[in-house]
Amino acid sequence: MNPEFVCSIARPVSTRTPVGPVRGGNDVDAALAVRDLTLSARNPAIIVPVMPQHRSDVAGECAAAVAVGAQVVEWRVDALQDLDATTGGPAEPDLDLLVDTADELRSVLGEVPLLFTVRTTAEGGHGPSDQRYVRLLEAVIRAGAADLVDVEYRRDGAADLFELAGRHGVPVVASYHDFSGTPSAEEIEGILAAQEAMGAAIAKVAVMPRNQADVATLLLATARRAESAAVPLITMSMAGTGAISRMAGHLFGSCGSFGTVGQASAPGQIPVADLTELMERVTAASRQS
Numbered sequence: 381m382n383p384e385f386v387c388s389i390a391r392p393v394s395t396r397t398p399v400g401p402v403r404g405g406n407d408v409d410a411a412l413a414v415r416d417l418t419l420s421a422r423n424p425a426i427i428v429p430v431m432p433q434h435r436s437d438v439a440g441e442c443a444a445a446v447a448v449g450a451q452v453v454e455w456r457v458d459a460l461q462d463l464d465a466t467t468g469g470p471a472e473p474d475l476d477l478l479v480d481t482a483d484e485l486r487s488v489l490g491e492v493p494l495l496f497t498v499r500t501t502a503e504g505g506h507g508p509s510d511q512r513y514v515r516l517l518e519a520v521i522r523a524g525a526a527d528l529v530d531v532e533y534r535r536d537g538a539a540d541l542f543e544l545a546g547r548h549g550v551p552v553v554a555s556y557h558d559f560s561g562t563p564s565a566e567e568i569e570g571i572l573a574a575q576e577a578m579g580a581a582i583a584k585v586a587v588m589p590r591n592q593a594d595v596a597t598l599l600l601a602t603a604r605r606a607e608s609a610a611v612p613l614i615t616m617s618m619a620g621t622g623a624i625s626r627m628a629g630h631l632f633g634s635c636g637s638f639g640t641v642g643q644a645s646a647p648g649q650i651p652v653a654d655l656t657e658l659m660e661r662v663t664a665a666s667r668q669s
C-alpha cells in the first residue's frame with residue numbers, strides 16, 4: 381500500500397448549508413465532500429457502477445465509466461469471479477490482491493471518487509457470507525484503498541465496520557435494499573435515521589415499487605427525512621415503475637443517482653448520457669420562478 385495514497389484520500393466533511401429554490405420546503409441541505417466532489421441534493425452526483433467479472437477488466441471498466449462522465453465510480457466487487465469473492469468460491473479471497481487492484485485504479489480514476497461495494501445475496505448481489513463480507517471490507521478500509529465504502533447496515537458485524545471506517549476516516553455509504561416491496565414512509569424514514577445514527581456519511585435506501593403510489597411513498601420519505609438529516613441521502617425506487625425517482629430524486633433530497641454504462645447493477649437504472657440530460661432538464665425546470 382502506497383502511504384501517499386492513504387494521505388490523499390479526502391476526509392469526510394458533513395455539512396448542512398442553506399439551499400436555494402430547488403427544494404422549496406427545506407432550508408438546509410446536507411453535504412459530503414469527497415476529493416473534489418461535494419455531494420448534496422443541490423449538487424447530485426451521477427454514480428456509475430461497474431461489475432467486472434475478472435480482475436484484468438476492473439481498470440478498463442472504471443476508465444469507461446470515467447469517460448462517460450461518472451462523478452463517482454462504484455466498483456461492485458461481488459461480481460468478481462477470480463478472487464473467490466463470490467458466495468460459491470471455496471477459497472478465501474486474496475485480500476492483498478484486492479487492495480492492490482483498488483490501489484491501481486487511482487491512475488484511471490484521477491480525482492473521481494471510488495465507491496467500494498460488496499453486495500451480498502441478501503441485498504440483491506452475488507456476495508459472500510457475513511464473515512467473508514466483513515473481512516473484505518475490513519481489508520479495504522484498513523488499507524485506505526477506497527474513497528467511500530458501502531456497508532449493508534443490517535449485516536452481522538456492520539456496527540464494527542462503521543466504527544473501523546470512522547477511525548480510518550473512510551466515509552460509509554450505508555445500504556438497505558428491499559427487492560420485494562416498499563416499506564411505509566415512516567419505516568423508510570426510520571431506516572435512513574438508523575443508518576445515520578450508526579455513523580453513515582451517506583444514508584441509502586433502494587426499494588421495489590408495486591405501483592406509482594409506492595414510488596410516491598419513497599419520494600415522500602426522502603423529502604421528509606431530508607428536512608432534518610445531518611448526512612446526505614441517496615434513495616431510489618427500482619425498476620421502470622420507479623424511474624422518476626432516478627431522474628428527479630434530487631428534487632426530493634437524494635444526492636446521487638446510479639446510471640449505467642453497459643450492464644445495469646439494479647433494475648431501472650438509466651444510461652448515463654440519458655440520465656445526465658434528464659437530471660439537468662428536471663433541475664432547470666425546477667429552478668423557474
Ligand SMILES: O=C1C[C@@](O)(C(=O)O)C[C@@H](O)[C@@H]1O
Pocket residue numbers: 429454456497499530555557584586616618638645646647649
Ligand atoms: O445501492 C446501490 C443502488 C442500486 O441498487 C440501484 O438501485 O441503483 C445499484 C447498486 O449497484 C448500488 O450499490
